[in-house]
Amino acid sequence: MLEINNVRVTFPNGVEALKNISLKAQAGEVIAIIGRSGAGKSTLLRTINGLQPVSSGTIRLDGEEITAMNAAQIRKARRYIGFVWQEYNLVERVSAMTNVLTGRLAYNSGIGSLLGYFDRSHRAIALKNLERVGLLHRAQNRADRLSGGEKQRVAIARAISQEPKILLADEPVASLDPELSVQVMSDLARVAREIGVLTLINIHQVELALQFCDRIIGIAQGVVEYDGEPAGLTADVLDRIYRFDRPTGVKLPDQAVLLSV
Ligand SMILES: Nc1ncnc2c1ncn2[C@@H]1O[C@H](COP(=O)(O)OP(=O)(O)O)[C@@H](O)[C@H]1O
Numbered sequence: 001m002l003e004i005n006n007v008r009v010t011f012p013n014g015v016e017a018l019k020n021i022s023l024k025a026q027a028g029e030v031i032a033i034i035g036r037s038g039a040g041k042s043t044l045l046r047t048i049n050g051l052q053p054v055s056s057g058t059i060r061l062d063g064e065e066i067t068a069m070n071a072a073q074i075r076k077a078r079r080y081i082g083f084v085w086q087e088y089n090l091v092e093r094v095s096a097m098t099n100v101l102t103g104r105l106a107y108n109s110g111i112g113s114l115l116g117y118f119d120r121s122h123r124a125i126a127l128k129n130l131e132r133v134g135l136l137h138r139a140q141n142r143a144d145r146l147s148g149g150e151k152q153r154v155a156i157a158r159a160i161s162q163e164p165k166i167l168l169a170d171e172p173v174a175s176l177d178p179e180l181s182v183q184v185m186s187d188l189a190r191v192a193r194e195i196g197v198l199t200l201i202n203i204h205q206v207e208l209a210l211q212f213c214d215r216i217i218g219i220a221q222g223v224v225e226y227d228g229e230p231a232g233l234t235a236d237v238l239d240r241i242y243r244f245d246r247p248t249g250v251k252l253p254d255q256a257v258l259l260s261v
């Protein structure tokens with residue numbers, strides 16, 4: 001379980017990126033975090049994996065307090081935190097399989113890691129996860145030969161190969177065209193549900209959030225403006241999240257289509 005209590009992040013330049021954020025989430029939930037650019041979405045994910053220290057408040061993952069850890073403890077804890085980036089962050093010159101195997105590094109024995117050797121059990125997990133994202137046939141292809149959609153699916157396979165307690169994705173489809181965005185979001189949500197991992201996805205396409213996630217958290221200026229089911233995301237709520245600068249043409253759950261304001 002993830003428990004965030006009264007988290008604030010104030011940057012040295014005085015920007016208050018997160019103001020008193022509190023939320024709880026359970027294994028198996030697939031949650032979209034929406035909000036306009038600068039709302040604090042990336043900062044929130046970065047506090048959860050310890051990349052961004054908090055100014056006050058606490059974050060616990062399965063009872064362990066991430067906000068109380070030192071650098072070495074955070075490095076260790078990150079074994080259980082899968083991360084998917086907008087720009088994939090693959091090692092371009094090696095195979096899809098080798099990229100996915102890097103998700104097993106923390107579990108590999110010292111000498112195995114040094115030699116880049118992964119035994120049968122690690123390879124079986126990597127292959128299973130390539131299969132989950134529909135890329136078994138690409139296992140031996142170099143990452144730089146893959147399409148954007150395939151790269152992001154390799155990144156998803158790598159992240160779940162960590163057997164994470166939580167999977168964090170920061171704008172995972174922002175570099176993909178609309179058709180591939182649907183495909184990759186669909187794969188991400190399906191795989192997350194198959195393995196039952198708590199998943200937080202920062203995403204700016206409200207329609208994809210509504211289509212694929214069970215819960216929506218809307219953030220505006222560092223504050224949670226909405227936290228609930230997709231069905232509760234009314235025009236008023238969207239206006240609060242987007243501060244009257246909401247995306248146009250979004251089909252809301254009641255199928256009403258918002259026009260430009
Ligand atoms: N390292 C930083 N130093 C100062 N301000 C930052 C830093 N990172 C982010 N910010 C500011 O914090 C706010 C939240 O940013 P961010 O979390 O990246 O928003 P989002 O991901 O929702 O676009 C923005 O005003 C941004 O300019």
Ligand SMILES: [Mg+2]
Nearest residue numbers: 041042043202
């Ligand atoms: Mg961001």
